[in-house]
Amino acid sequence: MEDGLLIQYDHVEICRKELVVLKDVNFKLYSGEFVYFIGRVGTGKSSLLKTMYAEIPVVEGEASVLGFNMKSLRKKDIPQLRRKIGIVFQDFQLLTDRSVKDNLNFVLQATGWKNKAEITERVEQVLVQVGMQNKAYKMPHELSGGEQQRIVIARALLNSPQIILADEPTGNLDPQTGQQIVSLLHSICETGTAVIMTTHNHRLVEEFPGRLLKCENKCLSEVSL
Numbered sequence: 301m302e303d304g305l306l307i308q309y310d311h312v313e314i315c316r317k318e319l320v321v322l323k324d325v326n327f328k329l330y331s332g333e334f335v336y337f338i339g340r341v342g343t344g345k346s347s348l349l350k351t352m353y354a355e356i357p358v359v360e361g362e363a364s365v366l367g368f369n370m371k372s373l374r375k376k377d378i379p380q381l382r383r384k385i386g387i388v389f390q391d392f393q394l395l396t397d398r399s400v401k402d403n404l405n406f407v408l409q410a411t412g413w414k415n416k417a418e419i420t421e422r423v424e425q426v427l428v429q430v431g432m433q434n435k436a437y438k439m440p441h442e443l444s445g446g447e448q449q450r451i452v453i454a455r456a457l458l459n460s461p462q463i464i465l466a467d468e469p470t471g472n473l474d475p476q477t478g479q480q481i482v483s484l485l486h487s488i489c490e491t492g493t494a495v496i497m498t499t500h501n502h503r504l505v506e507e508f509p510g511r512l513l514k515c516e517n518k519c520l521s522e523v524s525l
């Protein structure tokens with residue numbers, strides 16, 4: 301694959317059940333890029349992201365994500381792919397029965413980390429990166445929405461992903477907190493991690509510029525503000 305090329309889609313078609321959601325998707329993502337997927341409700345932004353972490357299949361065309369062929373990907377290869385991608389959801393999805401630190405420990409242990417000191421160090425590093433180093437012992441319900449989203453981003457960073465996929469990461473946040481979260485994602489991007497986020501928020505797109513792609517009429521196209 302071309303140097304720095306992380307994702308390549310050629311003539312990809314994406315379906316949900318019998319419905320064609322997007323067709324002839326052509327897209328390339330390079331390391332360090334910040335990309336927004338925009339478009340009206342139901343136009344396929346989430347579905348497109350989901351094909352990138354093998355949550356839904358690519359039915360037509362050619363798709364490659366971090367060297368994985370998404371058409372011929374076997375079920376047993378999916379965890380290996382997902383370890384290289386950080387995924388951030390709108391609705392946080394932290395485990396509610398354990399502390400921030402234990403949420404993060406859990407992910408590292410589940411992805412093969414064994415050394416306790418290394419686990420502790422990595423958890424500290426990501427908490428510092430998202431400005432949450434003082435919240436390690438808090439339970440998720442003791443945190444604000446913005447703080448929970450920071451922990452979700454910390455969780456996504458644990459295995460030093462080359463790509464972060466964020467589906468409406470500001471959807472449940474007030475405007476100012478949403479701004480801080482996008483600013484954080486941009487600062488992560490500046491360290492070399494590519495970020496794709498879906499959003500309905502045009503103000504954020506204006507304030508924090510990035511590549512803009514729009515889902516419309518079952519097509520994905522590059523647009524400008």
Ligand SMILES: Nc1ncnc2c1ncn2[C@@H]1O[C@H](COP(=O)(O)OP(=O)(O)OP(=O)(O)O)[C@@H](O)[C@H]1O
Pocket residue numbers: 316317321339340341342343344345346347348515
């Ligand atoms: N689990 C599902 N089963 C069947 N169809 C689905 C499923 N999820 C979504 N769809 C359909 O796929 C289409 C694209 O949905 P998708 O969630 O990808 O759009 P979106 O652009 O992300 O929307 P939003 O802005 O609301 O998040 C919609 O028509 C939707 O109804």
